[in-house]
Amino acid sequence: MPKQKTDDLVxxxxxxxxxxxxxxxxxxxxxxxxxxxxxxxxxxxLDKHQEYDEDKILNKLPESKKAVVQFESASLQTTFD
Known part of the structure; x- marks a missing residue:
């Protein structure tokens, strides 16, 4: 996701x-x-961290959830646009 959009989301x-x-x-x-x-x-x-760091998010979740996180991240952005 573009940095500006993720920063806006956070x-x-x-x-x-x-x-x-x-x-x-x-x-x-x-x-x-x-x-x-x-x-x-x-x-x-995202609420607990000051900035969006996809690597940190993906490291905290099991492998099977990584694709879902990327989708959910995009969904959150769309929800709040």
Whole structure:
């Protein structure tokens, strides 16, 4: 993903209030599919870090999830555009 878009995404996540983040997590957990859980893990990772680092994300997740992370990262960006 282009750096500017990922930086914008991280800034957007950081700009959310605590209650907005809570509501987002509740919304995602309603579906309880494995893709949604990964989506939430990515959201939490971006919330905890100051900048988007795809290598760090991919190193924290098992090999089978790497392709999904790349897809979810693009989905998060689309969601917040």
């Amino acid at each position: 800034q957007l996540i950081k700009s959310l209030s605590r209650s907005e983040k809570r509501h987002f997590r509740i919304f995602v957990r309603r579906n309880q599919s494995s893709a949604d859980i990964l989506f939430l893990q990515l959201f939490d990772f």
